[in-house]
Each structure stands twice: as structure tokens, then as C-alpha cells.
Amino acid sequence: MDYFLKFVNLILDKILQAEPFMIAVPLFLSEILDVKSFGLTGGIATGKSTAAIMMQAADSNLVLFDADLCVSQLYQSADVIAELVKMFGDRVLGADGVLDRAMMREVVFSDEDKKEEIQQFIHPLVRKECLAMKVDAEHSSGASLFVADVPLLFEGGFDFGQEANLVVAVSRETQIERLKMRSGFDDATVLAILAAQLPIAHKVNCADIVLWNEGPLTVLQAQVNLFIKQTKFTI
Secondary structure: OHHHHHHHHHHHHHHHOOOOHHHHHHHHHHHHOOOEEEEEEEOOOOOHHHHHHHHHHHOOOOEEEEHHHHHHHHOOOHHHHHHHHHHHOHHHEOOOOOEOHHHHHHHHHHOHHHHHHHHHHHHHHHHHHHHHHHHHHHOOOOOOEEEEEOOOOOOOOOOOOOOEEEEEEOOHHHHHHHHHHHHOOOHHHHHHHHHOOOOHHHHHHHOOEEEEOOOOHHHHHHHHHHHHHHHHOOO
16 A cells, blocks of 8 residues: 555656656656565575576576675685684685685584684675675666575575575475485485585475475476566566
8 A cells, every 4th residue: 555655646746747757657666666685595406596597587687696606706805715714724725825615615514613603704794795786786777676595594594684585495305316316425425415404394484485396397497487477566
């Protein structure tokens, strides 16, 4: 109702100002149609990244924030590298002085306290970048939706003012099968990787929208297309 009243009042204002209606329409529509924002997450081998690609293909005006890409870029920053060296010593540097990502992963998986320390340092930086991109999208005349692809959306309490959170999910059995086929890991390694993550069933319970990725990709594509269609045309 508030949106409707605002819509009517804006039309009346434009008419009273004697502005051509066809010129006024784009102006006042930009004032009432906010760029909706959503969080997107999943688990390893659930198809989260595939869903993100499908969303961009379904809506070329969708703005996507990729948390993994953001972290990779942050790890190339001289300031971030210097801080990580302070925290963990020169062992996290390669011979060329660049951050050794393999060593960082080893630190994260072998020491829970170190893992938490890294996350407490990196996550606020990632959120800052996400918020900056969201603001840019909100002030862009061409942006339709803003989606943040964040693997640790729930684990890190990643709040950027999103309206809802989406989870791409599969059964645990499918997750294990896909992970083994994709990476060639044995059962023990696969189970260890899954044990280090929040169970996908828990993420499903936290989600506002669940995209099930069982079966052929066309099933996921249909759900993504429906989400985009319903979201874009809902004020």
C-alpha cells in the first residue's frame, strides 16, 4: 500500500509540474523500484556456482558479487599480505613473496583457532567490498537485482541488508558422489571435507528459498528462471 500511494503521489507531482508523462515515467520509476538484494550459498559440489552463472545468463542486468573472487583479490593486496604475515609468519609466503594459498589452506584445516583468526580478519573486508558493490548497483540505472554469492553466508553471519537467502542444495548422498567424481578423493577425504562444513541440511533450514539441484541441470535452470522472473517483476 505504501508503494502504491508513493506511486500515485509521484504521478500527480509530475502532472502538476506539467512534465510530459512519457518522459516522467522513467524518472519516477527509478525512485520507487529498489534493486532487490539476495544472498546465495550452498555446499561443496551442490552447484552454487552453476546457479550463479545461470542467474547472470537469465538476467544480463543482474549484479553478482563473488565472495571467493573477492578473497582471491584481497590475498593479492600488499596490506592484507602484510597483516597475514604478522599473524602467521613468513611461512605463508612463497619464494616469490606472494601469498602461498596452499599453505593458507593447510593452516585453516589444521588449526581451528587460526581458521577463526583468518576469518575474523578477512570477512569484514569481504563484507565491505560487498556493501560497496551493492551501493553501486542501487545507484545504477541498469541494475535489476543484486546477488551475493557467499560460501560462508550462514557460518559467518554475512549480513549486507539482503531481503532473502537462497541455498542450492542436494542430498548428502549426491554431494558425496559428485565430490568423489569431480575431485577423485577417497571416502575418508570426502567425509573429512564435509565434516569441516556446515551440513547442507542445516543451510536448507536457514534458507528462505531452496534451489534443488538433483537430476539434470535443466531442473536447476527452470528454478533459477522462475526465481528471476518472479523477483524482477515484483515491486
